[in-house]
Amino acid sequence: MRCASGATVFDGTAFVDTPVYGRPHLRPGDLFDGPAVVEQYDATTYVAPAWCARVDGYGNLVMEQRR
Secondary structure (H helix, E strand, C coil), rough: CCCEEEEEEEEECCCEEEEEEEEHHCCCCCEECCCCEEECCEEEEEECEEEEEECCCCCCCCEEEEE
């Protein structure tokens, strides 16, 4: 998994440097913590701080809140 670029995102309290991932480059088993942005041709997904995202065996992006 590679980070395509970076962006500065306002997370509600401050501006945070945030990795931006290209959805076509994510593979099953990839896992990353928020904040992060996932870009694809028809959507943009924001993974908030205190959340993580993983790509399941079917290629779905599954987000879960960290405990």
